Amino acid sequence: MTTTRNTSAALLAAAALLAVTACSVTTDTNEVGLDYDYDSWAGETTIEGCVSPGQRAWQDINDVGVIYPADQRSFDFSDNAGAESKPITVVSKDNLEMSVAGVATFYLNQDCKALQAFHEKVGKKFAADTPEGWARLLSVYIKQPLDRAMDAAAKKYDWKQLFADPAIKQAWETEVGTLAQQFIKEQAGADFFTQFRFTLQQPQPPQNVRTALAAAQEAVEQNAAQKNRNEQVQTELQSIKELVKVLGPEGYVLYQAMKDGKVQIVPVPVGSNVNVAPKQ
Structure with a gap:
């Protein structure tokens, strides 16, 4: 009986010790994590590995865990409530400033080595595992390269082409997608973001130009x-x-x-004895 009590006490003590000295990196199904081991003697942190979506990795109390999104992310630049940015401005070939609303969707590269490099080169600097830090990261690594790509592609076309020609708009949007992915990779230094899709609205000239254009069309x-x-x-x-x-x-x-209908016609049969007297 004494042995049983001693065993139970030992298990409780071990459980209590585990609760004090251990924690975990637990990811939801739309998250991916990084598990770092901290060596208090050497004062160094080394990577233990990645934590897949919906998994858990146990850690010592001093170890470090970081969680990032594993699902599709978006960068909304529009006048919508909650958008990450206002519409982006571009300048056409004939030097008219136009505004463009749209959205870019993408995924964070979940290859373990790429994710580790992302965290150590970019994520830590922006505290990108927080909502505020993620928003700052998007502004630097998505918005700025996208702005540059949209402007570069717009320089090939006059504003009326971008505004009113669907074929030109489609060609411009395709080129923006190609340039944006190139510039985003250059900005980040690696393929930290993947599977991009860009949806761009028709570039809009200033309101006074749209008003003048409508008046001209009405005159035509x-x-x-x-x-x-x-x-x-x-x-x-x-x-x-x-x-x-x-x-x-x-x-x-x-x-x-x-x-x-101002003159009334009355048919008269041939040979009829009809006299028509004019009105007095």
Whole structure:
């Protein structure tokens, strides 16, 4: 009986010691972690390994664990509430400043060595495992290269092409995607971000330019409508001239009166004894 009590006490003591001296890196299904071992004697921290989504790694109390997102991330640059940035400004070939809203989606590279390099070269500097630090990181490593890519691609086109030509907009968007991935890698120094998708809205010129463009378009439409009306009048005049040639001026007047219902026609059978007296 004494042995059993001693064993139970030892297990409780071990459990208590474990609770004091151990913790864990526990990831959710949309997270990935890094497990670092801290050697208090040497004062050094070395990587133990990565923690896959939905897993747990036990650590000593002085060890370090870091958790990053494993699911798709986004960088929203628009006027939407909660967006990471306002719309990005670009300058067209003909030097008009335009604003572009959109979103970039991507994943953090989850290869263990790449994730470790990301944390040690970039993540720690920004405290990117916190919401505030992640937002600062996006501004430097996503927004700035994306801004540069959008501007570089826009320099090839006039503003009206970017604003009104769907084929040009598609070509510009494709080039932005290619340049942005290149510039983001250059900014970070490695492929820390992968699987990019860029969705860009139509570049928008300033409001005063859009107002002037709408007014010009309205004038064009009004001119076209007036031209159609003029052509219709000319057609009617030509028709009148042809009728006058055939009927004579008085005949045309009678024809028009009959057409308008101003003259009543009463059919009279041949041989009928009908007298029609003119109105007094």
